[in-house]
Amino acid sequence: MMWEYANGIDKSEVIYKYEEPKSIGNSTTLAKDIDNIELLNEVLLALAEHVAYRLRKYNMLASVVNVGLRTKDFRDFSHQEKIDLATSNTKDIYSKAKELLKAMYKGEPIRLISLRVDKLVNRNEMQISLFDIENKNKQERLDKTIDNLKEKYGYSTITRAAKLGIEKNIKFK
Secondary structure, three states: OHHHHHOOOOOOOOOOOOOOOOOEEEEEEEEEEEOOHHHHHHHHHHHHHHHHHHHHHOOEEEEEEEEEEEEOOOOEEEEEEEEEEEEOOHHHHHHHHHHHHHHHOOOOOEEEEEEEEEOOEEHHHOOOOOOOHHHHHHHHHHHHHHHHHHHHHOHHHOOOHHHOOOHHHOOOO
16 A cells, blocks of 8 residues: 555565774763863773773774864864784773874863774774784783673673773763
């Protein structure tokens, strides 16, 4: 019947094609404008942990980190940089994000901060480095253990001590 289509009713099969993400990111509008780089670093750590967690859930690695800032006057700034070796490691992503923040932050009050990773590759396509492999494996095991606890008991069950004070004041988009 024609009226069914007019009302948005269609009984044909929905065809869905899964596509892997091209980037993964999060941003947060801060409860109040922040002009302290140490507090911004704490927010960045919370964002990095969330982004890295999602990367690992997709079984992907990132090659580029991008940090964005919005001032209280709604001016936007962003910097991005390639990582030497693709990673889903929270520590590596946070370290690069911190460098980017330091390079672009000029002391203005910040209203919004964002973190995004790009140039994603499947974990199975990773190029292995012969150097520092033991530390990478140790960090991967730690991240995996934390991910398992979050899956089993909820995302906020376990958190890094460095972001205990800030996480209650931010909401992820």
